[in-house]
Amino acid sequence: MAASSALPGLFFCFSGMLLLIFVSVSSPTWNSISFLDVNQYSFGVFGYTGSKVQVGYYFPLPGDINTGILHSLTFVLILYPIAAGLSGLAFLFGVCGAGYHRAGTVFMSFLAGLATLCTLVAWVISMCLFGIVRERLRSNSINANWGNANWLALGALVALVLGFCTASCGVFGHYRRSRT
Numbered sequence: 475m476a477a478s479s480a481l482p483g484l485f486f487c488f489s490g491m492l493l494l495i496f497v498s499v500s501s502p503t504w505n506s507i508s509f510l511d512v513n514q515y516s517f518g519v520f521g522y523t524g525s526k527v528q529v530g531y532y533f534p535l536p537g538d539i540n541t542g543i544l545h546s547l548t549f550v551l552i553l554y555p556i557a558a559g560l561s562g563l564a565f566l567f568g569v570c571g572a573g574y575h576r577a578g579t580v581f582m583s584f585l586a587g588l589a590t591l592c593t594l595v596a597w598v599i600s601m602c603l604f605g606i607v608r609e610r611l612r613s614n615s616i617n618a619n620w621g622n623a624n625w626l627a628l629g630a631l632v633a634l635v636l637g638f639c640t641a642s643c644g645v646f647g648h649y650r651r652s653r654t
C-alpha cells in the first residue's frame with residue numbers, strides 16, 4: 475500500500491532533479507541552455523561555446539572581466555550537478571518512502587533540504603557572477619543577455635523548496651499496512 479502523503483514531495487523532487495540536470499548539461503555540452511549569451515558565446519556550468527568541459531574557466535571576452543574573483547566564482551557552479559545528484563537521491567528515497575517505509579520519506583526530506591541549500595547557494599552566486607559580467611560587458615558596449623539556465627535553476631529551487639516542505643509533511647502520513 476503506497477503512502478499517498480509522500481507523493482507530492484516525490485513529484486517536486488523529481489521536477490527539481492530534472493531541471494537541475496538540464497542546467498548541469500548547459501554550454502558547452504548543450505548550447506541551447508546557457509546562463510549568459512554574448513555574441514557567439516554561451517556560458518554554462520562547465521564552460522562556454524567552443525571550450526572544453528572543465529570546472530572553472532576564464533571568460534574569452536575583452537574587458538576587465540577576467541579577475542581572480544570572477545574566475546573563482548565559476549568553480550562554485552559545480553554545485554548545480556551536486557544539487558541534481560542530491561535531488562536524485564531524494565527522489566529514490568521518496569520512491570522507497572511512498573511504497574515501503576516512513577524512513578524513505580524522512581531521508582527524502584533531509585536530502586531535499588540539502589539539495590535546496592546547494593541550489594540556493596549556486597543560484598545566488600551564478601546570478602551575481604553573470605550579472606557582474608553582463609554589466610561590465612554592457613558598459614563596454616557589448617551586447618550580453620541572460621540565458622535560460624538562470625530561470626531553469628530558479629524553477630528547480632522553487633520545486634525543491636516545495637519538495638522539502640511536502641516531504642517534511644509527508645513524514646507524518648499514514649504508513650500502516652492493512653491486515654488481511
